[in-house]
Amino acid sequence: MQAFAILMIPFVGTSLGAAMVFLMRGKMNLKLEKFLLGFASGVMIAASVWSLLIPAIELSEEQNMPGWFPAAAGFLLGIAFLLLLDSLIPHLHKGSDTPEGVRSKLPRAAMLVFAVTLHNLPEGMAVGVTLAGALLRNTGITMAGALVLSIGIAVQNFPEGAIISMPLRSEGMSRKRAFAAGVLSGIVEPIGGTATILLAECVTRILPYLLAFAAGAMIYVVVEELIPESQNGEHSNIGTIGAALGFTLMMVLDVALG
Numbered sequence: 001m002q003a004f005a006i007l008m009i010p011f012v013g014t015s016l017g018a019a020m021v022f023l024m025r026g027k028m029n030l031k032l033e034k035f036l037l038g039f040a041s042g043v044m045i046a047a048s049v050w051s052l053l054i055p056a057i058e059l060s061e062e063q064n065m066p067g068w069f070p071a072a073a074g075f076l077l078g079i080a081f082l083l084l085l086d087s088l089i090p091h092l093h094k095g096s097d098t099p100e101g102v103r104s105k106l107p108r109a110a111m112l113v114f115a116v117t118l119h120n121l122p123e124g125m126a127v128g129v130t131l132a133g134a135l136l137r138n139t140g141i142t143m144a145g146a147l148v149l150s151i152g153i154a155v156q157n158f159p160e161g162a163i164i165s166m167p168l169r170s171e172g173m174s175r176k177r178a179f180a181a182g183v184l185s186g187i188v189e190p191i192g193g194t195a196t197i198l199l200a201e202c203v204t205r206i207l208p209y210l211l212a213f214a215a216g217a218m219i220y221v222v223v224e225e226l227i228p229e230s231q232n233g234e235h236s237n238i239g240t241i242g243a244a245l246g247f248t249l250m251m252v253l254d255v256a257l258g
Helices: 002-022 030-062 068-088 108-136 143-170 175-186 188-202 204-231 236-257
Strands: none
Touching (some): 002 175, 030 108, 030 204, 068 204, 108 204, 143 236, 175 188
């Protein structure tokens, strides 16, 4: 039951963010959006290092493997996996008129949702693999650490939920449908997390690779989209401040509570 609750926390964060469509009118303030994008990128970078890569290195050494190899291999595989999904799944980034992925006749709104869903998949995997480590015991990963990671991702999911639902509303979608789309974009997190737990519990030896894999997938999202969007156009310094604060908050949470 505790593991299920931890898995659901990021999804709740996305849903609460999507609910902002009922409270906010018009488009989101550009400065606020830049700050939130930067904040989300900072949280994800810190989580990738302290919650995923460092535990992967430590666990590898405990299993008498070179600490760097599973971390490096898993990280690059995570990057490659998201690159593959990015090339195959039809999606459209906010502010762009050019769809990515394979050619598709899907409506613009659906492709916007797919873009955010691509973000959320590695986050669900990150929580799932950390939870798996805590459930397996003797891995050096604690349930408190999994909870901290889950809360950190939920915090950065809140603005992501708003950032997907608000543009859909501004394009003419009803508030209820825009909220539902934002919620659906986050449902992949508990699903991906559950699948990762089952995989890690089957083969304990691959846990360091899975931790690093999730880190690579998250860093791909940060470098490919979050940072470019926060730095594009005016007010890029606000995105940088957001990234610094998000990174610091997640680092403090992980070190102090994890």
